[in-house]
Amino acid sequence: MEDLPPGFRFYPTEEELVSFYLQKKLEGRREDLNRVMDRVIPVLYIYEYNPWDLPQFSGEACHGDPEQWFFFIPRQESEARGGRPRRLTTTGYWKATGSPSFVYSSNSNRAISLKRTMVFYNGRAPNGRKTEWKMNEYKAIEAHQRIKINH
């Protein structure tokens, strides 16, 4: 990957992010693939950092894109027990904006991921000040939960 010719960059589609990277990560079976993925989409507890501190942790394969970085965020324990994830950092918080949407598989027309867009606020809710930092969160939809979409 470090030998990519000039001009080649990581510009994944949402479907690639979910159906390849997130899916393989959740399966977690292939060590060789995990090593590659760590260099493209590292695992990071992003809520331990401010948004502007995140770029330094981005995958080496993605360095050079000044606009976006990709991370796998481990599920929080509270969320695993059915609660809502806490999206606080030391200086602010991430808050969902707009309506959640779906990412679809082009093969099966099934929703494979729930997508939420977050905005970072400085300060503490409900008095935070909105910033320009945005984050898209993609959460895998398990096969048995998948929603069939009719066109």
Add this chain to the structure above:
Amino acid sequence: MEDLPPGFRFYPTEEELVSFYLQKKLEGRREDLNRVMDRVIPVLYIYEYNPWDLPQFSGEACHGDPEQWFFFIPRQESEARGGRPRRLTTTGYWKATGSPSFVYSSNSNRAISLKRTMVFYNGRAPNGRKTEWKMNEYKAIEAHQRIKINH
């Protein structure tokens, strides 16, 4: 290059197109590099084709991007003799739009390329009908012609 992980695509900056690909092509010294480049940016007499016929000739490394394709266009003989290039196809013609601009080297702040944007018209000038097809043409500026830009 065929082994790129999912999500990696050819999204070059204008500077990479000119300072790496076009420059190396014009130098034409390295056979190994030329073989790689032929698969990213093939040489094509694009005026022998209509715009909608071009995608099939694009470099294999670039397949999958539905929006843009890259070609090296050999200089026409008439242009080599100082004339204007003819941009006719069998069904229409490419016509410059807007003002030419420059691509700059971020290292030296010098203009390394002249950029023209073209639009494809169906029919014959001056009665052609404008289409949605656009092309950016990058012409290298030789070192001795380069313009120093002061910021």
